[in-house]
Amino acid sequence: MNKLFSLFVLFGSCSYAYAQTAAPAVPPIATDVTAEQITKFIDALPRDRVSDRPIKNVEVTGDYRVGVYGVFRPKEFPGGSNLHQVNTTEIYYILSGYATLVTGGVMTEAVQQNENWVRGTAIEDGVSRRVQPGDVIIIPGHTPHWFSALETDLSYLIFRPDPDNRIPLTE
Secondary structure (H helix, E strand, O other), X not given: OHHHHHHHHHHHHHHXXXXXXXXXXXXXXOOOOOHHHHHHHHHHOOOOXXXXXXXXXXXXXXXXXXXXXXXXXXXXXXXXXXXXXXXXXXXXXXXXXXXXXXXXXXXXXXXXXXXXXXXXXXXXXXXXXXXXXXXXXXXXXXXOEEEXXXXXXXEEEEEEEEOOOOOOOOO
């Protein structure tokens, strides 16, 4: 048994060492997005429609991009269901407001908008949850999602890790 455990530890250590990537020749720098910048950005978004705009999109180590987006969603405009046919994951961080978010399931009245985006009117048989400030929801690419009800206006951040480098870089 001890020999088996020793082999397991040895092979586990070797595979960990080989799984690591080499450091880049020029060390990358961190990107800051301050709370003040986020508040100012969200406050400046239009209030008469759903706004989903980039705050900062950057290249990171590993040949992919990460985007930070600010969203304002007025209570009067809950919108339809969405399906992004891409590998980009969306990570929602709720800043203010209360809503019901549905993910997964089957979109109703789905219509292809472009090569990467399907819109629908709702979702059947999805997972429904009430979201509130401080909540984080991770929505993988190719997953239907929909705010089925808005109790209040909603402000949130979306972090988009983009392994396919589709999102444009910002200044």
